[in-house]
């Protein structure tokens with residue numbers, strides 16, 4: 001039997017055109033399912049967001065779709081991470097250069113807008129109906145189908161509705177009312193893209209600095225750009241409306257840290273964010289009736305393990321495979337949740353732990369951290385390896 005003859009559904013509404021949405025649509029197209037991706041943003045708004053790292057486990061899903069080389073070309077391979085203390089001394093290294101051999105791929109850094117654009121374009125090429133400016137505001141189940149209402153009043157019906165609408169999922173609120181709200185991790189994130197030729201960064205490497213009051217990550221992208229993020233616990237200071245006041249607050253938080261950090265922040269034309277980082281440790285249910293959540297909508301993870309996008313990609317493959325192999329949408333959703341829950345919750349916990357380690361430390365704690373970091377990095381690298389080596393296979397029948 002071919003894939004396209006097997007799915008128990010003919011039509012799917014996919015809410016969200018970020019990472020999980022267009023990807024699950026592409027896998028559904030393989031099954032011959034009519035997939036409509038509804039994205040709230042307008043196509044012109046595509047430049048929002050900063051950048052992210054696609055880990056080997058996420059890249060293998062893109063490779064399955066034949067998109068690995070394209071995404072690598074749109075981004076840049078990350079050779080590894082160097083950790084430094086507030087004085088700029090290197091206190092640990094995670095080298096990625098053996099990862100292609102070990103995990104089948106090496107991490108790729110990519111601008112978020114570039115990733116979203118590439119995935120939506122690929123989904124459209126494969127026959128998905130990808131619609132921008134299509135914000136879902138209501139959902140209703142009718143006998144044999146589910147209906148989504150868009151802002152503006154248009155209604156669309158399908159056999160299933162997949163909530164790929166991220167951390168603040170409207171689908172989650174509508175289909176699974178009473179779900180716990182995302183929890184604040186204690187960290188805020190601001191980022192940007194800068195040209196700062198004086199910054200002592202090696203192309204392809206990321207430098208992570210445990211500053212005195214805040215954490216700073218900087219990736220030296222090809223072409224000389226610095227892609228950076230800054231994490232702090234100063235939520236109120238980040239809420240100021242004036243971006244120049246926010247820049248001043250960030251500079252104050254890095255006073256006394258290596259001087260190039262301030263140079264990068266000053267050289268950044270537009271600060272991106274702030275994002276108050278949230279996660280969802282465990283959501284009691286991921287599906288109800290003909291509706292199922294995936295990606296951040298089901299299990300948002302803080303960025304500190306660099307896994308949220310990769311988990312969303314894995315989810316997309318597994319959910320489509322479950323729909324291919326099950327006899328009903330409900331059985332597929334139950335199988336999907338059962339297969340994925342333990343893995344994603346382990347990642348969310350590890351990401352929270354990594355994030356807690358970025359919180360500013362007093363002088364004594366910083367002294368210990370500098371000495372213990374090689375040990376922590378070894379433990380962290382072992383956890384990371386378990387995440388990277390995980391494989392989800394399209395060809396394997398669902399258990």
Ligand SMILES: Cc1cc2nc3c(=O)[nH]c(=O)nc-3n(C[C@H](O)[C@H](O)[C@H](O)COP(=O)(O)OP(=O)(O)OC[C@H]3O[C@@H](n4cnc5c(N)ncnc54)[C@H](O)[C@@H]3O)c2cc1C
Pocket residue numbers: 015016017018019020021038039040041050051052053054055134135136137164165166167168169170171189275294295296297301302303305306307308309310311312
């Ligand atoms: C600052 C920051 C840095 C990060 N860094 C990394 C990293 O390095 N590596 C990594 O793997 N992950 C990272 N993440 C996490 C990663 O971005 C998410 O895990 C990933 O984007 C989840 O994909 P998704 O498709 O589930 O949701 P999203 O990518 O958030 O996509 C959801 C989409 O749904 C749309 N939408 C929302 N509501 C509606 C609606 N009602 N109707 C229609 N559309 C709607 C949104 O506009 C959005 O496009 C980071 C996150 C943040 C905030």
